[in-house]
Amino acid sequence: TKTAKISIEGMTCNSCVQTIEHQIGSYTGVESINVSLDNKEATVDYNPELITLDSIKDAIEDMGFDAAIKYGVVESPDAGMTKVEIAVEGMHCKSCVRKIEESVKLMRGVGAIRVSLDDKLATVLYDADKTSDVKIADKIKELSFKATLPDGRVSKVNKRKKVAPKQTKLEDLTDVAVPMEKDVERCFINVTGMTCASCVNNIERNIGREEGIVSILVGLMSGRAEVKYRPSIIDTTTIVQLIEDLGFGASIQDGSGKGGQTELNVSHITGMTCSSCVHGIESRLQEVDGVTYISVALATSSAIVKYDPEVLGVRDIISLIEDCGFGASPRSHDSRVGALDHRVAIQQWRRSFLTALIFGVPVMVIMIYYMASGAHNNPYLIVPGLSLQNLLMFLLCTPVQVYGGKYFYVQAWAAVKHRMANMDVLIVMTTVICYAYSVILLIVSMIQQAQGSPKTFFETPPMLFVFIALGRWLEHIAKGKTSEALAKLMQLQATEAILVVFASDNTTVEKEESISVDLVQRGDYLRVPPGTKIPTDGKVVEGTSMADESVITGESMPVTKKAGSSVIGGSINLNGSLLMQATHVGSDSALSQIVRLVEEAQTSKAPIQQVADKIAGKFVPGVIILSLLTWVVWVIVGYTNPAVLSEYAKKHVFLSSHEMTFRFAFQTAITVLAIACPCALGLATPTAVMVGTGVGAQIGILIKGGEPLETSHKVKTVVFDKTGTITHGEPRVVHERLCTTEEGGSVMSLRHLMAIVGTAENASEHPLGAAVVKRAKEVLRVETLATATNFKGIPGCGVQCSVSGVQALLLNSNNAYSSEPVSITGDVKTTLSQTSTYEVLIGNREWMQRNGISIPDSIDDAMSEQEECGYTAVLTAINGRLEGMIAIADTVKAEAALAVHTLQHMGIDPPEITHINPYQAGIRNVYAEVLPSHKVGKVRQLQEKGHKVAMVGDGVNDSPALAQADVGVAIGTGTDVAVEAADVVLIKSDLMDVVAAIDLSRHVIRRIRLNFVFACVYNLIGIPLAAGAFYTLGVVLEPWMGSAAMALSSVSVVTSSLFLKLYKKPSHNRFGEPKYINDKDILHDSEVKAISGVEGAIKPP
Template sequence: MEGADKPETSTAVEENKQQVEMTDATAVDKDNMQGIVHTTSPPEEIKIKVHGMTCENCTGSIEANLAKVKGVDKVFVSLPKEMAAIHFYPEEVSPLELREAIDDMGYEAELQGRDTCLGREEDVRHTRMEAEATELECLLSDIDELVSSKQDEGTSEDTKGASDPTSIEMVRFSSRNGTKEEQASLRVTGQTKYQALSSRSVEEKCVLRVTGMTCASCVATIEKTLLKHRGISAALVALMAQKAEVTYDPDVVTPEEIREMIDDMGFDAEVLEEKNQGGIETLKLTISGMHCASCVKNIESLVMRIKGVTHASVALATCRGEFKYKSDDAGPRAIIKAIEEAGFECKLATDESHASTALQQLKTVKKWRGSFLVSLIFGLPVMATMIFFMIKENHKYNIILLPGLSLENLIYFVLSSIVQFVGGRYFYVQAYRALRHKTANMDVLIVMATLIAYLYSVVVVAWAMIKKDEGSPVTFFETPPMLLMFINLGRWLESIAKMKTSDALSKLMSLQPSEANLVTVGEDMEVTSERSISVELVERGDILKVVPGGKIPVDGKVIDGLSAADESLITGESMPVYKKPGSIMIGGSINQTGTILMEATHVGADTTLAQIVKLVEDAQTSKAPIQQIADKIAGVFVPGILVLSTLTLAIWIAIGMTHPELIPTYVSTPFAANHTMELTIEFSFQVAISVLAIACPCALGLATPTAVMVGTGMGARSGILIKGGEPLELARRLKTIIFDKTGTITYGVPRVMRTKVLVPTTEISEEEFLAIVGTAEASSEHPLGAAVTRHAKEMLESEVVGKCSNFSAEPGYGLQCTVTKINAMLNAGMNEQNAKISSDVIIAPTEVTDPEEITKEEDSSIYEVLIGNREWMKKNNLEVTDEADHTMAQYEALGQTAVLVAINGVVAGMITIADAVKEEAKLAVKVLKDMGLDVVLLTGDNKKTADAIAKQVGITKVFAQVLPRNKVEKVEELQQLGHKVAMVGDGVNDSPALVKADVGIAIGTGTDVAMEAGDIVLIKNNLLDVATAIDLSKRTVRRIHINFFFAIIYNALGIPIAAGVLSPVGIFLRPWMASAAMAMSSVSVVLSSLFLKFYKKPTYTAKKVEERDNMLESV
């Protein structure tokens, strides 16, 4: 980028620069005589201390960028030593320039042992600066003359303002005191100053996708380097979202140039969006009142009609909508107005709106429950009355109260009216709103079927009473109560199911602490004032104080103090991460040991936790293809049934007028016995209403919910919680199972795996060794220390420990203390301790050569104890033998943590600790593979540990050191291959991947957020239940398909029969018969679903799996 930024210079200045360069004899004609220079002067080596590197990506970035610097021969960067060794040609590049090059990458560089060579370079640099200053003087003089001439000619006020002598003097002053990069920038300013005199730029923003970042150091590198470039006033990089938002001056720099700057840093960048006037804006709304796919389709269609709206996506399950629009053509109010006029309620989606959404869903459940109870209370008597008069066909039971009005019709009228206008009132409201906007949904179909049947019945009875007929006509009063009763039941069940799927985001956001301690500090980092503020008021750059046990309020970096933090929120690992000044802190993680002061770097929506929330929310809002297909079907279903019913009415009226003999005469009544036209109209309305009644999708609506209810009930009894029909349907089609490691494949709690005594038992017994380390670690807050103490107590069957004094711990190394009075711990379980020790953990004594004497007295034994890693031993001048080092390396290769124990100046033993693999993990992997599934391990842990765990359980495909954002990307990669993917996890960091996967399977002992984000929850924390869930899915989906078969056959046969196709052979349906058929279809679906009650959970044992494999091999 330096070459791109250098302006062309005048000939005079070039000559001056050439003369300056000639002062260094080795720098003559560098471009043409490079080979000669390199031959006569071999490359030199310099070492530069580099601070701020955190990973191998940092070292690779530094090496790649330094290799591009002219004059650099070789670069070697060591992460552990924080050192860069550079071979360079001093004729072409100076150590100072190399140091500045590293600084420009966002790291802190410090020259090592090269002070003597800097004087000459500084002389050359100052000489060059003088030449450049001469050039600037010439350019500024030209500007003065041009501005003066323009003023004389009567230029604008803007031009006069631009010629302020003060500003020119400021430039002259800067030209003599700036750095080399600043000089180059000033040359550009000088040459283009006049051209921009009459313009004033307005800052704009651009958003870029940045890939290749692996840690917070990468973020700091990009932000720091961008801010050094002229024209860039702000840069904010989000690691989780892999995006950068840059505020820039469009007159100085363009988004494409910013992209090139990031590329030059070693990252891949792509311009996503330029935020200026007229850009694309996004609006997120919470929408209530939706209950079916037709509602979703109607809202999306209405909003898309608004000029300027480019995208509309509504999620029925989460009651949310996302809309994109051009700010020049549309606005939020227009979109909200269109949705509200369609009959729905909506408001801006905020963090607080999640609570109101839950409250609204609860109100919806109560609403449909009330409607169902009204329909049930008054609908059952209607059914009882209908059955009674069907059985008692003798006319003596058909009591005529008034001419044309029978007791039967009067009972029907009273009960049906209550159900029609009380139990069905919500359908009327929604249907009216839909029709007002020229759309049709299920509510329209329901209202038309019930209202036509009701009004027709009222009209024919009133007409019979007016004519004072002797009998009472046949009516369809029984149709509305029966229809509304079943439909209200379905809506009630649906609203309950939907309410259970909306808690994940609110629980995720509850991890964010509500308050932060804002402090001011003096020069020596002493706190001078402190106050508590809302975390929403925290600004970038604020100094915050976090006490032990407190949550980190926002993302930031430590500026003072030492501590350890539980970052399982992000990494999924329970091991604490040690923090020192300069360390990155993650908002929502827990500070464990010491008080720290931190500087806020990312606040509000830019924090890591907020990014995870956004990932979960976006994944929930996105639509599966099958849902889009369902929306299209819903858009044509209702109009199709209405058209079919109308055609049925018209066709039968035409048939009755042309061929009245085809109208079944035995359905006539005294009311229409002698009137062919009245008979035709009666029969035509009968079949038309029957079509509407029988086409109500009760069976289709109950096919999935009833099977899901029974299936999930059986799953709960088996320790599996399945959330709805979609995961049940998808689980049977899975091709790949992704397992998280910590807490999923493993227990998630560190356990002692091995204890090895490295001195003869005559010096220290195995029991004493356990008592000493158990007592020492009892004062430690480290999870590994707690595991050692817990193990020692279990092995020695003791609830007490000895006395620990002079305890101190050094983060990253280990602890030291004095242990006394261990006899109480040794005597607690003396009778059975030997058996206990040998049965649980391998303790292998190893002879060593001439160990130093370990002091041991009966009553007052004193042990000076050191426990920690190799460096801790070396730091305390203790030798780690090759044998001990080799043994540690063997256990570390298995993914275990090995620590050494020194007692009284002798390395006396070793303890290995690991997160143990679950007992059933290997069998579960074997069972899943036998089911034809690919099994993958995906973890944020290091590759060595991940490979070791995978090898133990039989997994061959491993992705290690994966951040939550990358976990989602890995899931997407597998999905793009056409695989249906299940993610099995337990932590908050797994929740985005759980949501993004086709089926998210959460461990019941994991976090509440993971369980809410998962589609399936394993309550008993047994990995074999993953296979059981898939088996249950297959059984349930098979039952759902049977239910749909019944429903489709019922509609396919029922609608033509209801339309009177078989009436010539004497087979036709009255409306009440159509309602009864609809009820029977629903009953058949429910009974079919109840067969799932006979489901039995499969039993998996290693022996059974082996026998099955042998049987398959023999076949």
């Protein structure tokens, strides 16, 4: 005999439990079965020679439930084997479970292992002569989990039956999140100073080749780098220093780290004077339980602390540092918002522009004066070879060249030092060459005691710096607008919280104090006054109020909050005072999770951007080569055919032919350097992705990165799950039918009938009964019903009981109620029986017939009509007479048909994976009787036909299909596993948001393509124009003109992306009238295909 556990999803009451136990227990080879409704699992004792475990699982699935054999079942061991139970922390999903089981079972001496995610426990059977419990625990720790060996944990057991674990198929997986590999952690770093794709390539290339760096992904627009690294080789402080060595600003972002731990950035520690102070803080914190890592930097007066939030919190860490005699404060929330809105960069470039303008305007005035007056043809000489114009230009240019270009020199040197070339290198080359060329010309001219003064390029550096600084200033203002949506999300968070401290008796309030929300810890009690923001996620302990959660959930109506209710950080407490307990703080809160999703989306790169990055990476070297070629070509042309430059010679009659040739060649070469711009190419995709994902977040659509955003616009098939997606996910009464006197009824009023039926079903655990109870309370407008006694529930049939106290209930209820879904035929006279006790039967046809209740043909036809619509019809008999029929269904969402109709008009086919009434949703292809394990197969089948498939679901059993689909869309009210597996999350659970997500992606991709057109056309026209290709048409650009055009190109691309902020999503009003009503198709039976299973035959709907 073997014992196994099978997980079962879909059980709703004890009737389900009894049905499974009765059915499976009758199979030959099954010795016993015990089903737990709470644990959602069955423990089966069976004879493997007579029946297999797979057969038992399949039989449970054939009954309409989802079943899976628990991986790594531990059976009874032989004598000599030792059993140990190890507590495991840090597991988040079944992938973690599988990782531990697969690794530990390969250890020498390990007989079997079972890991429980719910109990956070690993049960291991091992041979003590070959291994030990300590080695097993160490192995689990190596997998990045926390393993604890209990006292008195080892027990000797009698016998051993070793069994190979079941091989898990992809279709059977319910989780897709895979933990990071052994000894790898992840951190997020805010990076400032990046201007184009070359900066991104510079950081990714140089940091990526450092020892200990596993991978790095840098987001230009988000100013954020995601780094996976091995902490045993390199730490976050070193990574930050390496990025700073490249010429960029860098700082650690809070919340980094691996599962089970949080990272805190203590941004300002006061009082440190030497390395002894650093050692004192580090050694003190390393002694504290829960602190896993501490690194203090004396130069920046900051510290990085990794800790377990289950053990201690932010205030504890700050207090420990203060106990060492130093002041400390965590990194403020405002600093992250400042990084997002580019506040520092905007101020920096504004100052740079104004500085350059002070010198640039006089240069421009002098240049215009000499050009207009012709004075440059007969210059006034201060000394031989030096004119007044060149002296003034030199004096105005030098301060700009030395001080105004300081930032560019630093960035360019950092790039060149690491063998990179970016936009800053081009700018420095242009200005330095112009300045050096002009100074050398003047020196040579003065040495030769020339009678004139040479034509210099002193006007180029000041003018170029003016336009570059102006362009960068406008560009960062525009970039700040692109991240505005994310900044607004972050600003929703409260800044202060009122901490309530209880006395030792836990009932008396000792004190209340206002603290920063950054210092709130898990388990803290917080007071929330009316009209203030709720500081963090938690549960209400005391008080009643209404909360406005529209900013998080999109629900416009206030939500009632009372003791036991969950509250969301960032929502607004409207009218009552609440005492709450914090459950999720910092990066674990719902708002922080939304912000994290949007940040990661804006850091990730769309596939189309990778092409642009490769082009941008080769762009600068290509431009430098092109500039040299331009100079060489014009020098050759000038010497071989001087007549070509005759038009240029007319404007510079004071120059010799040699000077004219070299000057023109130099001017065109420098202009090529000044006009070429890789920034526009590099900004084309990330600006559009950032604005697009930000707009999506504002309308309740979280898109996890550039790749799903790009893939969504190619989707041609959307597959909908039924329960909780197309439908509301809970049964509702959709129709009531009262029996007339001709049909044997009494006749009762609807209120009377619902009072009796609702009371009877109130004693039932069945979800259909719960729907009836809810409807009865709605009809009667009461919170409590009458009394039911002698209750008896028969699985698969119905219920029977006695109901009393109905008259008092009716008298106390609100009479002003009318019900739409009621139909009554025949001669109706409302009569109220005065009976004090009613004998009630509720159930199906068989239940009525077994109790001697006849069913008239009219009622039977009415039931069949409801059943054909996919509803469950139940009959009600009171005191031996049939009184009515109630139809119950998991109703289709109001917007489902509109969403399907809109998708069809967008050229997208929306089949459904499990059966509902297709007429209600407007779906032509319905795949009925599809088991959860087959959903992946159906999605794959559609993909093999060349379709780009989006899967919309909400449950654990949907997660494999969500991962398999090209785009997985999770309903926000779904399970954490489904949300983790999806590429797009719909916060508001509105099916029209599926339409909006695809529509938004199409708008974003069109905008990206338009941006590329701007960038490519600009460079394809601008570079030849600067190189003198249109010289014969009389068009010649000065270098400062090229710099103005270059600055304009970046601003134009960012501004183009900002137009996405005008996007309006497809709404109910937009498609509801009159388009949808006039255009919607009426489905006939011939148009609807209901397909049984994935490969099954077509059957009537």
